[in-house]
Amino acid sequence: MENxxxxxxxxxxxxxxxxxxxxxxxxxxIKNAAGSSYIEHGKNKIIVAIYGPKDSHRYAMNIEKATLxxxxxxxPFSTEERKNPQPSRREIEISKxxxxxxxxxxxxxxxxxxxxxxxxxxxxSDGGSRSASIxxxxxxxxxxxxxxxxxVEAVAVGKVNGTLVVDLNDxxxxxxxxxxxxxxxxNENKITLLQMDGKMTVEEFKAGLMMAMEAAxxxxxxxxxxxxxxYSQGENKK
Amino acid sequence: MMPSKxxxxxxxxxxxxLKLLAQGKRVDNRGLLDYRPLSIAPNVIExxxxxxxxKLGDTHVIAGVKIGVGTPFPDTPNxxxxxxxxxxxxxxxxxxxPGPPDEDSIELARVVDRGxxxxxxxxxxxxxxxxxxHVYIVYVDISVIGMDGNLFDASSYAAxxxxxxTKYYPMVNxxxxxxxxxxxxxxxxxxxxxxxxFAKVDSYVIVDPTWEEESMMEAxxxxxxxxxxxxxxxxxxxxxxxxxxxxxNIIDLAKSKSEEMRKVLEGVISxx
Numbered sequence: 222m223e224n225x226x227x228x229x230x231x232x233x234x235x236x237x238x239x240x241x242x243x244x245x246x247x248x249x250x251i252k253n254a255a256g257s258s259y260i261e262h263g264k265n266k267i268i269v270a271i272y273g274p275k276d277s278h279r280y281a282m283n284i285e286k287a288t289l290x291x292x293x294x295x296x297p298f299s300t301e302e303r304k305n306p307q308p309s310r311r312e313i314e315i316s317k318x319x320x321x322x323x324x325x326x327x328x329x330x331x332x333x334x335x336x337x338x339x340x341x342x343x344x345x346s347d348g349g350s351r352s353a354s355i356x357x358x359x360x361x362x363x364x365x366x367x368x369x370x371x372x373v374e375a376v377a378v379g380k381v382n383g384t385l386v387v388d389l390n391d392x393x394x395x396x397x398x399x400x401x402x403x404x405x406x407x408n409e410n411k412i413t414l415l416q417m418d419g420k421m422t423v424e425e426f427k428a429g430l431m432m433a434m435e436a437a438x439x440x441x442x443x444x445x446x447x448x449x450x451x452y453s454q455g456e457n458k459k
Numbered sequence: 460m461m462p463s464k465x466x467x468x469x470x471x472x473x474x475x476x477l478k479l480l481a482q483g484k485r486v487d488n489r490g491l492l493d494y495r496p497l498s499i500a501p502n503v504i505e506x507x508x509x510x511x512x513x514k515l516g517d518t519h520v521i522a523g524v525k526i527g528v529g530t531p532f533p534d535t536p537n538x539x540x541x542x543x544x545x546x547x548x549x550x551x552x553x554x555x556x557p558g559p560p561d562e563d564s565i566e567l568a569r570v571v572d573r574g575x576x577x578x579x580x581x582x583x584x585x586x587x588x589x590x591x592x593h594v595y596i597v598y599v600d601i602s603v604i605g606m607d608g609n610l611f612d613a614s615s616y617a618a619x620x621x622x623x624x625t626k627y628y629p630m631v632n633x634x635x636x637x638x639x640x641x642x643x644x645x646x647x648x649x650x651x652x653x654x655x656x657f658a659k660v661d662s663y664v665i666v667d668p669t670w671e672e673e674s675m676m677e678a679x680x681x682x683x684x685x686x687x688x689x690x691x692x693x694x695x696x697x698x699x700x701x702x703x704x705x706x707x708n709i710i711d712l713a714k715s716k717s718e719e720m721r722k723v724l725e726g727v728i729s730x731x
Contacts, residue, residue, distance in 0.1 A: 289698075310565045317562045318695075321678075325700040401693065411700035415680065417693035418577045423714060426690050427707055434703070 224396055227382045232393070234263075238386045241376070241436060246357060246447035248364050256365025258447070260357035263390055264347035269358045271365040274335035281336055286329035291320035291339040293354055299346045315351050316341075322355050322375065322404040322414035328368040337367065348394035349377045352402045355414065360444050364451070373413055374440040375404035378429040380421055385429050387436040401426075403433040407441060464554040466674040473675055480663045487516070487669070492712065494667045497723060499616060501624040501731040509625030509646075513617040516669065517607035522617035526627040527596040528588065528637065539586025539594045543572035545601040545614060552606050552670075563610075564603075570694045571601065571615050571654075574683040577691040578652025581622065585647035588630055593637065595630075597622070597646070608670040611681045611694075615654035616724060623648055624731045652691055653717040653724065656681040657709045659701055664709060666716060677701065682713040686721070 226233055234242070242263035251257035254270040274287050281288045293316040297306050308316075319341065329337070339362070341354045352375035359373040379389045381397040394400055399419025406413055421429065468476075476486055483491055495516030504510035509524035531538060545568035549557045560568070575581070586595040599622065601614045626643040658668035658676040668676060677699030683692040690710070695701065701709075 310569060313562050313565045314569050317566055321696065321698050324698040325678075406700055409700070410703050412695065412703055412706055413700045415693055415695035415701070415706065417690065418573050420577065420685065420689040420691050422689055423710060426693075426710060430703065430706065 224392075225382065226393055226396060227384055227386075232381070232386060232390075234390055238384055239432060239435065241388045241439060242390065244440065244443050246360055246443060248360055248447050248451040254361075254365070256361045256363070256367070258357045258361040258364060260353050260360075262347070262349065262353040262356070263388070264345055265343070265350050265353045266345040267350065267353055267357055268342045268344060269354065269361040270340045271337065271358075271361045271367070272340070273337035273365075274332040274367075275337075277334055277336040282334055284333055287332035288336040289320055289324050289327065289329060289339070290336060291316045291323070291341070291358075293319055293341040293343070293351070295343040295346055295350075299343050315354075318414055318416065319351060319355055319358065323358055323362065323373055325411065325413045326359065326369045326371050326373045326406055327362065328370065331368055337365075348389045348391040349402065352376050352404070355404050356440055356444065360447055363448055371406040371408040372441055372444050373404050373406055374437045374444060375402060375414060376433050376436045376440060377402040378433045378436075380419065380425060380429075385425060385432060387432050401429055401433070403430065403437075405434060405437040407434075407437060466670055468671055468674050472671070476672070476675070477661055480660065480665070485665065486671070491663060491665045492716065494720070495669075497616070499620055499724070499727045501620050501727060507621075508627040509621040509623075511617045511620035511624065513613045513620070515609060515613040515616070515667065517605055518603075518609055518613045519605035520601060520603050520610070520613040520617045522599060522601045522614070522621040524621045524625045525598045525600070526625070527598060528593055528630055529596045531587070531591060531594040536591035537587055538583040539581075540596040541572065541576060541581070541583065541599070542596060543568050543575065543599045543601070543618065545571065545603070547603040547606065547610070550605065551603045555606075566694075566696070567603075567610055567614055568601065570611055570681060570692065571599075571618050573692040573694075574615055574652040574654050575599070575618065575622070578650050578683060578685040580619065580648060580650045580652055582647040582649050588637065589632065593630070606670060608668045608673045609656050612654050612656045612667065615652075615683070616720075619651060619653075620724060620727055620731075622646060623651070623728045650685050651721065651724065652683045652685055653721045654681055654683045654692075655713045655716045655720060657712065658697075659699070659705055664705060664712070666712070673697070680706065680709050680713075682710065682717070684714060684717040688714065
């Protein structure tokens with residue numbers, strides 16, 4: 222019944238347990254947006270655009286700080302079977318947890334009575350699309366010049382054939398024993414997103430959290446390189 | 460897309476709450492790691508196959524289970540189907556508007572669903588009438604009637620007690636048509652996922668936060684343990700962050716707290 226997903230210590234895509242999938246981030250890909258990014262993480266292909274700070278709708282207005290809004294949306298062609306373009310319950314939940322993962326990093330008090338929109342469009346989905354969305358959105362927010370305490374980076378850990386592995390791909394996500402996406406603000410040693418489903422012992426949970434943290438450090442380097450690349454080319458239009 | 464509604468807690472009240480927390484107390488006289496009084500009444504709705512009314516302090520939640528018959532999902536032809544739905548009713552607070560479920564209701568339903576599904580509480584392979592053709596659909600509908608924080612635990616307790624006390628008429632195939640059996644049976648239960656929720660308020664970790672406490676918290680963490688002590692669902696909530704050490708600490712606290720709550724739930728079920 223159970224598929225062999227790890228053979229001789231190698232995963233289905235040839236990685237070891239702590240290896241990340243290929244990860245590439247481009248910054249500033251949408252001219253109209255205040256900030257934007259494009260991420261390829263494994264087979265995930267995701268665009269993020271930031272609009273604002275802009276005048277808030279009256280119903281969303283907060284006199285103390287900017288209101289952060291987020292939409293995570295999957296394109297109909299992003300999955301094997303066509304995805305209904307209407308937002309699913311899964312997408313609504315993910316929109317919320319992405320917003321909650323990014324908000325602690327931002328200094329929204331600088332922009333009272335405004336709103337900042339984060340639009341995440343998943344063009345192609347693979348395992349870990351919410352993690353990749355957070356990683357990309359944080360870069361896009363930095364590109365938009367929203368003051369922040371730290372970048373946020375996210376990655377999933379999970380148990381596959383009894384082994385803890387980082388950055389689950391689609392098949393590991395679907396057929397593994399557990400899946401735990403985690404987002405970090407590494408400067409402050411803080412966690413801004415934590416979800417888990419499947420089964421793990423307390424020891425596995427704790428070890429998994431540390432593995433995720435190590436992986437997040439690698440992702441943060443890639444985020445910083447992506448930002449440095451744009452802003453060292455004299456393309457800073459803001 | 461919008462951030463959820465928070466109570467406006469006055470500066471004086473905040474100061475009072477924090478002062479008490481420093482002394483290890485809460486405004487309602489609880490300790491930091493005490494639940495509010497919990498009452499659970501199973502079988503409150505005769506027309507539902509299973510039901511439970513949970514009162515956790517002033518958070519009141521009712522869950523009802525209905526059993527239907529439908530076609531299985533193509534990728535799981537040999538499994539019954541679980542559908543969990545939650546609604547925070549407009550009765551619950553003055554901020555709650557009628558209308559389709561908002562993101563808070565959807566998150567609530569999905570976290571309760573995860574606890575039931577991932578703890579493997581119900582053996583869905585036994586809820587098959589004809590493989591690939593007819594399976595049972597277990598509908599769990601959760602209604603939050605009154606809200607004062609910690610909707611996750613209250614809803615989870617209501618849902619699991621309703622499921623564990625469910626009795627339904629099995630369908631039998633007679634000459635190619637499905638007819639109702641004569642005697643009610645319980646669901647094939649094999650585990651019990653117990654949810655506990657913690658919040659970080661200022662520098663304090665507390666269990667079972669009230670709405671007021673949730674409105675001033677950094678973040679909360681809901682954890683579901685199964686009966687063998689495995690973690691089977693986790694959800695961080697709220698627009699703040701938790702220290703890595705807080706998370707590690709809460710995981711341990713949640714284990715002992717979930718054992719305590721498990722005894723309460725099992726007591727209710729054995730008396731039902």
